[in-house]
Each structure stands twice: as structure tokens, then as C-alpha cells.
Amino acid sequence: MRLRYLSGFGGHFESEAVPGALPRGQNSPQLVPFALYAEQLSGTAFTAPRSINRRVWMYRLDPSVKHSRHLPRAHAALQSDFTGTAGIVAADQLRWRPLPLLPGAVGGEGVDWLDGLVTMCGAGSAESKEGLAIHLYAFNAGMRARRRAFSNADGDLLIVPQHGALLVTTELGRLEVEPGEVVVVQRNITFAVDAAVCGEGASSCRGYVLETFYAAHLAPAERGPVGANGLAEERDFLHPTAWYEDITGAHVVTVKTGGRLFERARSHSPFDVVAWHGNYAPFKYDLARFRAVNSVTVDHTDPSVFTVLTLPSAEPGSAAVDFAIFPPRWMCAERTFRPPYFHRNCMAEFMGLIHGGYDAKVGFVAGGSSLHNIGTPHGPDEASYRAAIEADTSTPAKFAGGTAFMFETRAPLRLSGFAADEGTAIFDTEYRNCWDGLPRAVLPANLEHMEDGAEPPRCA
Template structure:
């Protein structure tokens, strides 16, 4: 008689093979206190007070409770329906009630002009690797505004084309302060520390292993969740494009990041709406701020599709080779941002997490390669992917386009000798993300010098780890000589037909 094995739910999201190991009946982790609306590409609606949203129209002559109508458009007014983005908000006071724009001082290192004419940014000719970026000292309060640092990018937000990569390090919340990115969409990827996002549309709790996207023009505050002393993570910003789900092609209707797993906030308003606020705007890569005497988080109801959303990367439904050969990393794309070239994305946000490896008679790790894309990798937790034995969480690495690269770790090098054909779980208890772009990335002075954690441009021991086994192979010199002899003999045989062989019969006389 077979005895059923009791399945015990796991409790640590960083130790699961997949989110389903938690055996949760809710779509959120246990420590997430908020409610969300699931789906992708929807026009959601939400109300703090039921019945606040006007029925049958967007801008009534008089809203309930004396609220003001305020619209936010993301796309051109006449954009096709499938890409037309807008949201209507019904709020206590309109955002237009403010005291004007002024420049502010900040300890952030921002750069958004990634054109060759800008002497402040340069390419990395090859490879680069950073140790964990430094968290701010406890005696130096640093919020998101001051803790944002640009690492690299391509293009310019003024042209509505390109992208930028950032790292944020903070140890303070943003009471009385909000942020608005006028340039592009922010994709946050926390590495350490749980963040409590407050946005005009509601609240989202985001922790390592999750991502959150804040659309261009939406105001938000980045706060430390209860019990958190500091936080660090990465941001990918896209200009002139929006994050989308990749097409699935032959996979069919399901797989990779499934639409139902994206979660949107529900309406929420501050208890005290009458307090001073500073709204910091990032416009063309520069900070300007406006001051107002009321909270920006006074939206009692909203409806539309310009809405922040979050996604738990442990829910990713990975696909892979089930017979032979290594699948390209594009099969792990969570979100993609299109470029003007329909065949080449501006950026792909890619997941490398726990999965089965089952390919037979195959060198299973990524083979040594020279991709056309620029690749920025960051380890969120565990033993991350890298050229060595795995770089530390909080660090990052970069491989430039057409730069030869691959793993130099012992496990990687010894894979050929292991001859493993048995199914195995790989990348357990870790998560690594990669931002892959068709653009050539230019790096800021902060990334090259200011952060103080740039470790190396290449592995100086690569020659030792990658010996030339071909030249020392037994009998290889004799084989090469045999090849030369065979080629010479073949050339001699062919010369007979081209250099004076038997002449054919003469042509008949005219």
C-alpha cells in the first residue's frame, strides 16, 4: 500500500522553485497587506467610496462630493485603440493647484543624455563587473530622490528614443514628498529591502523577487516598508516605448509571464489631505520641483489603463529545451519594450530563476558567444550568474555587444567533462535578472568611477581557466599534416583538368 506523502508549504519566497510551492490561495505573498486587481492591458476602475465614478461619461458637469476631474494621457490622442493609454481621476484638488517649478539640489547622480557628443558618458570596450553598490550610512538619511544614480543608457529622452539603467540606494522614506518621471517608464527591481509604493492610483508592496512598473507621468512615493532600514535595487527606464508582454508564437496562449499574474492597485487616499508636499519631477534628466499645500494622494476614484502594476518573478512559467541544445535567453523574457525596428526590441527584461535542465548530450550552460545585444546582469539574491563563481547580490555585470564572453567558473569549465544527461534542477535559491538591449550602452562617470565598486574589465585568469586542449590533443599534429597532404593531392588532381590536360578535338572548319 502506497502512503501519500504530506506536502508541506514553503514559507520563504527566496527558497521556492516556483510560487506554487508556497501553496497560497491568494496571488500575493503572506506579508503583503494590500488588495490588487489582476490582469494585463485592462481598463481598470477603482473607488474609495462606491458610486464616486460617473456613469456613462468621463467629465460630468458636477462630480459627486465636489471632486475635480483630472485626466492623464500617455499616448497621442488619436493613437490606435490598442495602444491608446489614458486614465481619468476624480480627486479632492487638481494637480494644477501648485506654486510653480523650481530647481532643487540633490545628491543623486543623474545623466540622461547618452549621445556620443556628450563627453560625460563613455562605452565599455568589453566586460565590466561591479561589487555590491554601497548603501548610504545610517547617519545620512537618503530617500529615493537623493539615492537614484544613473549607470548607463543610450539615446535621449528629449528625442523620445532610448533607455537608461539606474541603481537606487536609500535608507529613508519620502514623507511629504512625491516623484514624477516625465521622461519615461520606470521598471523597479528591488534587490534588498521591501518597498511600500504609494501612487496616485493606490499602494503596492514590492520586495526582492518582484518588480513594479510606474508609467510615465504618474506620481509616486518610494517608502521603506515596516521594519526595513535600507533598500537597494535596479531600475530600467524606457523612452518613447512602453513595457509589453512578448508575443508567444508557437508556445500558444500561455507561458512565460502570464497576464493574470500582473497586479494593479486599488484606490487609496491619505487620511490627512491638507499637508504641504513637494513633487520632484525628472524632466529631460534634470530635477525640478513644485510645492503645494495638499497631498497628491487624494484620488477618490479612477478609471483607465495608465496604471502602475507589479509582478512576482517567482510566478514565471519558464520554457526550455526538452531534448538537445541550449535555448536563447529570449525565452526568459518577462517584459519587452519595442524599438522603431519591428524586428529588434529596444530592451528585454529577462529572468534567470530556478528551473529544470533536461537537455541530453548537450553542453547545458550558455555556450561562449558574441551576441549583438548589450547585456546588463544583476543578482537579486543567492549565487548569481556571472563569469566567475557567481557575483554577489547587489552587484552587477555588463557584456557589450559582440564582446566575447561566457562563464569562467569551475562548474562551467568542467561541464564538458561531467557528461551529465540526467534531469536536474538548476539555479535554485537564487534569482538573476538581465536587461538586454539592441543599443550600444554608454556609461556614466558614476558607474566608471564614482560608485567605487567597479572591479574589473576582464578576467585576468581566463587563459588559465580556458586552456588550449586542442593543441595538446594526442596525434593532432599528425592529423593536421594529413589534412595538408590531402589538400595538396586534391589540388594536384584538379590541376590536370585546368593546366594542360588532354586537348579536345579541333572545332570543324567554317
């Protein structure tokens, strides 16, 4: 399937699936072309400054308000509150194996994307509009075939497919998202997730999801001294073009608000937007387009230089959450320990691996996850350390082994019950042993050193 996209970030787009469907010169005319319904979706408060104000006008066959009463729906594995006793505090270095891929589903059986979500960790709560949640997904059934859609009032969703390409159908059009690409579906935009390729073995998908509860939205990181070019380029963010289906019959939209799920039934498809314009629309981004920069002299640049998307906090320079990647790249710093260094961070780091390997961990496998919470020491494992100190750094070397990513947040992350359960098949109980064999530095016996109590040198 070759879909058309609108390129750019932060701009004002317009798209119509039927010529003449988009009103000209005004947003809400008395009579909309083709008797469509005009409907605004706000992504920010009405009065947000123009530079950050987000909204979209949709022109649709039926207004969204035509639906049944909301009925509660259970989802035992999905968590949106990590406050009080609702999350499990963890200080250890933690790692998980990938979720198992689900076998090919038959007929209408199987688990769809929404039911296949399982929360790993998070901070704050959806109701407070402060915090985030990190989920994994594994599914083998489509949402469209079930005439099912999802709308999240709790925040934006950044979906990182790891296995299996996705077809993400939204009110504003469709996006095909392959592993190596990511897609952002913002708060209150109705969408459905399906496998993009149907066929034997191709409908089983797996990946990661970042859910941000904040009022602000993810945006490309500032470039600072890098200049006007590089890192994530605006033209590489792709938004869908208008697409609609004129289908009646039972449809269900599951909504999440305040951490609770409800279902509202409709007698028509929610994907009935014939035209739209605005600056609040889903987008996808190909991580291979990221223009990475790094040290060309000595030392290892902080991983913040690989930030693709960020969501600022009120504290200057400290993100509420960053999405950073570790892509294939040249490493050329001389006399330098080239892998990520040993460190303790004032931010919490949740990592995933999309494909291949990660240059600081031999045992990190594609589809797996790790968490190093605020202040938790971590760094390269023994094998990576030994290889790095023996490497020839007089010439550049290409790290072509894979693409890892990190959700980094200033909030301490708390675990879900699933993530904390050491008895699950994905919990890696051996992870903390990967540093045991690191050799201890030995000082020479005859080393000169300052005597205790010696006078410090005085200034003249």
C-alpha cells in the same frame, strides 16, 4: 500590510476608495460625485490606435495643477543624456560589486529613494524619446515622511528591488514590492518609494532601475510558438486599487523632464485620487510566477525565451529593450553544455543578480551588476566552464541557486562617470581575469586535414 490588487494586463480597470466616487456613464460629468475633480492622464497620444492607447481618468480632491512655480533641483548622480560626449564609450567586459547598504537612519536623516539613485549607463536621451538609462539605488529614508513624491516625464521606470521590500505609493494606489518582484511606474504617474517594513535594520534598501525613454511602454513578451499559455501570464500582473489621503500642508513633487529635475510645491498631498478608471496604471509582477520554457532535447535555448517584459523597436523582432530573467529551473538538455554559452551579441547586455548565484559566473554576487556591450565577447567563467563540461547530463538537474536578470537593448550602452571610475569601491578591476584560465583546445598531432589549395568537392 495586505493590499488589494487588480489582476490582468492590457485591460481596462476601475477602482474607487469611496463607494459612488466613480462617475457612471461618462468620464467628465458637469458635477463629479462629491465635487471631486476629473483629470485625465495620457500614456499615449490621443490618436494612438485603440490597441495600444493608454490613459487613465482620476477623480481627486484637488487637480494636479494646483502647485507653485517649478524650481530647479540638482541631482549630480542622475543622468538622462548619453549622446555626444555625455556618455563614456566602453568595449571591455565590466562588472561592479553591490552598492553598500546604508546604515539605519535616525529621525529625518538619511538618503531617500530619489536621492539614492545613481546612474550606471544608458543610451540616447530623454529629450529625443529614444534610449534608456539604467540606475542603481540605495536608501535608508522614506519619501512619505518627507512629504516628497516623484513624477518622471522622461519615461517609464521598472524597479527591481534586491534588498528590502518596498512600499510604492502612487496616485492610483499602493503596491508592496518584495525582492523577487518588480514594479513598473509609467511616465508622469506621481509616486513615492519607502521601505515596506519599518524597524531596526529593515529600512535599508537596494536595487536596480530601468528607465525607458521611448514613447511605447513595456509589455509582456509575445509567446509565438509557445502558444496561448506560459511565460508571463496576464493574470499575474497586479495593479493597485484606489487609495487616497486627505492631508494638507507642504508637499513637494520632484519632476524630471528633459533630463532636468524641478520641484513644485503643493499645499496638499498628491495622493488624493479617490477613484480612477483606465488602462494606464502601475503594476507589479512576481518573477516566481514566470512559466519558463526551455529545450527538452539538446542544446541551450537562447535567453530571449526568458523575456518577461519587452518594448519593441521599429526593426522587426529586435527589441528596443527586453527585461529577461534567469530563474530557478530544471535543466534537462542531454549531451549539452547547460550554462549560458560563449557568445558575442548584436545587443548590449546589462545584468543584475537579485538573490543567490548565477549559473555562468561563480564570482557574480547578489546586488552586483555587469555589462557586456554590443559585440563584447563573454560567457561562463573558468570554474563554471569546467563544472559544466564534467557534469552528468544524462539526468535533469535543478538550478535552484538564484535569480539573475538582464536588461538587453539594441542600443550601445554608454557609461556614467560613476560607472567608469575604476577607483570606486564597487568597480571590479579583476573581472576580466575570470576567463584567463580557460584551457586552449589541442588538436592531435597526426590529425588529417585538407591541404592548402586542395580542390573542393564538386557536385555531380
